[in-house]
Amino acid sequence: MAKKTSQTSPSDKATIHDQKLQRGAGGELHQFAEDGMPLLTTAQGGPVSDDQNTLRVGARGPALIDDFHFREKIFHFDHERIPERVVHARGYGAHGYFETYESLAAYTRADLFQRPGEKTPAFVRFSTVAGSKGSFDLARDVRGFAVKIYTQQGNWDLVGNNIPVFFIQDAIKFPDVIHSVKPEPDKEFPQAQSAHDNFWDFITLTPESMHMIMWVMSDRAIPRSFRFMEGFGVHTFRFVNATDESTFVKFHWKPKLGLQSVAWNEAVKINGADPDFHRRDLWQSIQSGAFPEWELCVQLFDQDFADTFDFDILDPTKLIPEEILPVKPIGRLVLDRMPDNFFAETEQVAFMTQNVPPGIDFSNDPLLQGRNFSYLDTQLKRLGGPNFTHLPINAPKCPFHNFQQDGHMAMRNPVGRVNYQPNSWNQGPRESPVQGYRHFPAEEQGPKVRLRPESFADHYSQARQFYISQTPPEQRHIAAALIFELSKVETPVIRERMVSHLLNIDETLASKVGHALGFKSMPKPADAAMPTRQDLEPSPALSIIERGPKRFEGRKLGILVSDGTDAAIFKALLAEITEQKAAFEVIAPKIGGVTLSDGNWIEAHQMIDGGPSVLYDAVALLPSAEGTGDLLKEATARDFVADAFVHCKFIGYVETALPLMQKAGIADSLDEGVIALGAAKDVTTFIKALGKLRIWGREPSVKLN
Numbered sequence: 268m269a270k271k272t273s274q275t276s277p278s279d280k281a282t283i284h285d286q287k288l289q290r291g292a293g294g295e296l297h298q299f300a301e302d303g304m305p306l307l308t309t310a311q312g313g314p315v316s317d318d319q320n321t322l323r324v325g326a327r328g329p330a331l332i333d334d335f336h337f338r339e340k341i342f343h344f345d346h347e348r349i350p351e352r353v354v355h356a357r358g359y360g361a362h363g364y365f366e367t368y369e370s371l372a373a374y375t376r377a378d379l380f381q382r383p384g385e386k387t388p389a390f391v392r393f394s395t396v397a398g399s400k401g402s403f404d405l406a407r408d409v410r411g412f413a414v415k416i417y418t419q420q421g422n423w424d425l426v427g428n429n430i431p432v433f434f435i436q437d438a439i440k441f442p443d444v445i446h447s448v449k450p451e452p453d454k455e456f457p458q459a460q461s462a463h464d465n466f467w468d469f470i471t472l473t474p475e476s477m478h479m480i481m482w483v484m485s486d487r488a489i490p491r492s493f494r495f496m497e498g499f500g501v502h503t504f505r506f507v508n509a510t511d512e513s514t515f516v517k518f519h520w521k522p523k524l525g526l527q528s529v530a531w532n533e534a535v536k537i538n539g540a541d542p543d544f545h546r547r548d549l550w551q552s553i554q555s556g557a558f559p560e561w562e563l564c565v566q567l568f569d570q571d572f573a574d575t576f577d578f579d580i581l582d583p584t585k586l587i588p589e590e591i592l593p594v595k596p597i598g599r600l601v602l603d604r605m606p607d608n609f610f611a612e613t614e615q616v617a618f619m620t621q622n623v624p625p626g627i628d629f630s631n632d633p634l635l636q637g638r639n640f641s642y643l644d645t646q647l648k649r650l651g652g653p654n655f656t657h658l659p660i661n662a663p664k665c666p667f668h669n670f671q672q673d674g675h676m677a678m679r680n681p682v683g684r685v686n687y688q689p690n691s692w693n694q695g696p697r698e699s700p701v702q703g704y705r706h707f708p709a710e711e712q713g714p715k716v717r718l719r720p721e722s723f724a725d726h727y728s729q730a731r732q733f734y735i736s737q738t739p740p741e742q743r744h745i746a747a748a749l750i751f752e753l754s755k756v757e758t759p760v761i762r763e764r765m766v767s768h769l770l771n772i773d774e775t776l777a778s779k780v781g782h783a784l785g786f787k788s789m790p791k792p793a794d795a796a797m798p799t800r801q802d803l804e805p806s807p808a809l810s811i812i813e814r815g816p817k818r819f820e821g822r823k824l825g826i827l828v829s830d831g832t833d834a835a836i837f838k839a840l841l842a843e844i845t846e847q848k849a850a851f852e853v854i855a856p857k858i859g860g861v862t863l864s865d866g867n868w869i870e871a872h873q874m875i876d877g878g879p880s881v882l883y884d885a886v887a888l889l890p891s892a893e894g895t896g897d898l899l900k901e902a903t904a905r906d907f908v909a910d911a912f913v914h915c916k917f918i919g920y921v922e923t924a925l926p927l928m929q930k931a932g933i934a935d936s937l938d939e940g941v942i943a944l945g946a947a948k949d950v951t952t953f954i955k956a957l958g959k960l961r962i963w964g965r966e967p968s969v970k971l972n
């Protein structure tokens with residue numbers, strides 16, 4: 268017999284049987300299964316009776332084509348995939364807002380920059396470049412930093428990277444540089460790696476890539492978290508104000524928590540231990556209410572500055588050092604909400620460099636100009652038709668009106684008779700020369716040519732400037748990365764060609780790399796398009812370590828415990844860590860948790876095998892004497908300690924953990940980064956020390972590189 272709720276109207280009773288019904292707020296009919304859960308339906312809304320068995324002739328007979336539910340379900344599944352992005356396939360996004368600090372009306376008429384304190388919704392997608400959608404997070408690679416701000420004058424997409432320069436100067440070379448870094452086409456490997464012949468072949472034949480290569484070989488390419496990376500618009504853009512005056516602008520995102528990267532040896536191990544390390548980090552921090560934040564800063568300059576600057580401001584392989592032109596903070600970006608659905612939002616979001624509101628305009632940077640073509644084109648391929656702007660993640664949040672219609676998946680078409688203009692019915696939207704987008708009327712003239720400007724010809728000066736701006740550990744990491752990458756190159760002439768470029772950047776670096784690669788003699792320096800290299804002043808702003816956070820906020824401590832762990836020390840640690848607004852995880856021999864010395868049981872986040880120390884910024888070793896005895900039998904416990912030491916991390920320990928430290932081979936080489944936790948006051952000392960993040964002074968002795 269029919270079961271009905273009291274909300275059911277008489278007309279419903281006539282048509283719907285054997286299910287519970289409820290009217291929703293909008294009067295729509297909600298159907299419920301017998302157990303009170305929402306009723307399963309087909310995509311057409313038809314109720315489903317059995318989702319476990321296909322329709323057959325008898326229990327062992329053939330399937331029937333009548334089974335529309337089965338056919339619809341499988342058909343939809345077969346079509347679940349869309350092409351992954353040709354670059355930046357692996358990404359992770361979050362919602363948030365942008366808040367303006369002060370009116371920038373003097374520079375730009377962009378509506379979002381007019382009113383101090385005004386918040387505008389935003390969506391950000393971080394990504395790696397070369398790897399496919401399922402590749403690992405800690406590849407040595409550039410990170411995408413794409414921001415969509417839903418302004419009242421339409422969407423503004425600032426599609427940037429975490430490195431302020433690019434490999435090439437002209438968009439026509441983009442397919443080549445990307446082909447070279449992607450898996451080699453005959454073998455389809457290596458995946459998400461630049462350490463192979465094709466990449467280094469292209470790079471060494473393209474001297475304009477040398478500045479970017481120094482960045483990619485630096486720790487910038489293995490960030491600890493999306494939250495600890497800078498972002499850059501890369502190109503020179505224009506701000507244009509209400510009276511059509513233009514100011515050149517370069518955009519920078521500065522993370523509130525400071526910069527931090529991991530060591531290469533650590534990155535390799537993180538990829539095995541947690542290939543989702545970066546996305547998990549963003550997810551966990553936002554879900555825990557620790558919302559990541561960046562300041563948007565600008566470098567503003569005019570044509571006079573551009574004329575006196577040593578390099579061409581249109582050349583995307585160059586930056587303007589902050590020491591020469593300081594950055595001005597103009598607002599902040601806060602990420603405070605994860606998408607409800609990864610595919611609907613993060614996968615389908617369509618960033619396009621050409622999405623700019625009135626008041627923001629382009630320069631003639633030839634890379635930017637090429638991008639303005641590419642991004643629209645790629646969305647058509649990826650999202651399957653011209654109506655991708657109808658998807659909620661891509662639709663503007665301001666009102667919009669036009670006569671675009673039809674096409675695949677059209678969800679918004681013009682209403683009524685008129686779908687063109689001009690029309691005699693006095694209907695429909697109108698253009699406005701006053702409020703509409705006005706391109707900056709730059710005067711342009713010249714012969715039609717395919718020519719690289721002379722002013723783009725110096726490929727080494729800023730590459731050297733980047734290198735000499737690094738601290739000694741960072742310089743060591745660059746050398747080690749070059750040695751590692753080139754050691755994977757099988758063709759000797761490519762290795763030599765790279766060293767011949769390095770000779771134009773820094774001779775000591777070149778000879779270190781040449782020596783480590785086993786060269787019998789050094790090659791000649793590469794022929795430079797511009798024979799003289801300028802000796803530029805170092806720019807400390809380019810170093811990560813110089814700009815470290817000096818506090819542990821936002822970082823994670825791994826606490827190794829066992830049954831019998833000293834409860835007072837454990838609790839003191841937790842209190843201090845929480846005070847620092849940092850996170851922690853408890854690692855125990857078993858996932859079932861442990862009982863502390865005071866008899867209290869605590870939960871473990873990780874079993875020792877699943878929580879290697881590479882997942883943490885620092886570790887505390889708190890096992891009891893008995894617990895240490897058990898852990899001595901585990902290779903993973905030994906690696907936990909040995910790796911933390913080798914990766915130059917701070918280690919806090921209780922005396923009972925010493926045998927484990929002995930087994931890990933570190934007990935005889937303790938330094939100021941290994942801190943005894945005898946009493947609660949030592950915990951304070953330990954937590955204070957963590958602000959340095961790493962003891963890089965230990966590095967040469969542990970031969971990390």
Ligand code: HDE
Binds near residue numbers: 426428634637
């Ligand atoms: Fe992109 N790039 N790019 N790129 N790019 C794409 O657009 C392209 C460049 C960047 O999270 C594609 O939607 C060309 C520089 C990011 O969805 C494609 C050139 C910078 C993302 C494309 C460049 C970037 C992309 C692929 C040389 C830093 C990911 C999928 C002229 C300033 C956006 C897509 C996201 C994605 C083309 C160079 C950043 C094919 C032709 C320089 C962050 O349109």
